[in-house]
Amino acid sequence: MANENTAKLAVLIDADNARPMIVDGLLAEVAKYGTAHVKRIYGDWTGPNLGGWKAALLDHSIQPIQQFAYTSGKNATDSAMIIDAMDLLYAERFDGFCIVSSDSDFTRLASRIREAGLIVYGFGERKTPLPFVSACDKFIYTDRLVGTVDSEPEEPKARKSPSELRGDTKLTNLLRNAIDAASDENGWAALSTVGGIVNKRSPDFDSRDYGYSKFSGLINALGLFDIEDRQIGNAKHPYVRNKPRSK
Incomplete structure (x- = not known):
């Protein structure tokens, strides 16, 4: 395992479960743990709901991965992200993964990556289910990085006495x-x-x-x-x- 500041990281973002306003704080936080050698974001880019991400992708060189929603009620994005993560894991080129989602579907993925001896950093909202949080080596709530979608970036939390x-x-x-x-x-x-x-x-x-x-x-x-x-x-x-x- 490489030292944290030289670790090679793969950053995988679930666009359906992350907001574009987190991107600056997210990548700044990732840089504390290593270098993002892969930055990919997954979603159906043919629809209007991910439009807010497009400028962020260009500014930060994040590669969008197209995934059509083949069947209503089934999350094809999650499946595509998990398949790519396993391909990257088997390539044996990385020291760790950053999984950006609030979805419990990634719990087993996080566990499997850790079983292979790699470190997992999770990023998600406060609603993230505890099993996914616990499956990561380190979990960072995204409200620590930026404000909510309807507000300006939040002030630092009041210092407790x-x-x-x-x-x-x-x-x-x-x-x-x-x-x-x-x-x-x-x-x-x-x-x-x-x-x-x-x-x-x-x-x-x-x-x-x-x-x-x-x-x-x-x-x-x-x-x-x-x-x-x-x-x-x-x-x-x-x-x-x-x-x-x-x-």
């Missing part, structure tokens, strides 16, 4: 348990390792939901952890450990 964060039992337990899992004999854990464990246990976790652009900012704000920077090679790396719980 330390007391609000500490009152979120699910959040604090997730972070404490991840630190315990990654810690050495003295209780210290590399923050990057902790973040990886958090994402494995909760693929849709994102510090931006709490108003913090960085995971380290969220950890600092909670006030529940000791934090120190360690010089390793030419760079400093943050380490964390759980503070003793107050009795």
Whole structure:
């Protein structure tokens, strides 16, 4: 597996289940994880409902794949996208896939790609069924990237106060348990390792939901952890450990 910043990624977009206003934020987010060597979008381009995508495709060099709706009530687009994904998987040229859809039909596809040892990034709306979210290594809700279709791009989410964060039992337990899992004999854990464990246990976790652009900012704000920077090679790396719980 290549490092994330050099990973070769295939980006496959379900035009029936994604909105054109996400494209700028989507590709910026994809660039955090690697380089999009393939960018394809699937739908019936003979109809008027996908017209909003056409300018975005030209601007971002996304290849449209035509798929006629052969039968009413059957999603031929999903089938075409899954077939292409498997062809790309068997080509063994990629390190990961970005699947852009809110449709649960892609759950098994995500699982199959991961079985082959590749990473899967999912992108979809909040309505995305949990099985698809859980089948991905990392799932990003598209409202984190842009506003809704009827609004201007949304303002950053209000930053939650330390007391609000500490009152979120699910959040604090997730972070404490991840630190315990990654810690050495003295209780210290590399923050990057902790973040990886958090994402494995909760693929849709994102510090931006709490108003913090960085995971380290969220950890600092909670006030529940000791934090120190360690010089390793030419760079400093943050380490964390759980503070003793107050009795």
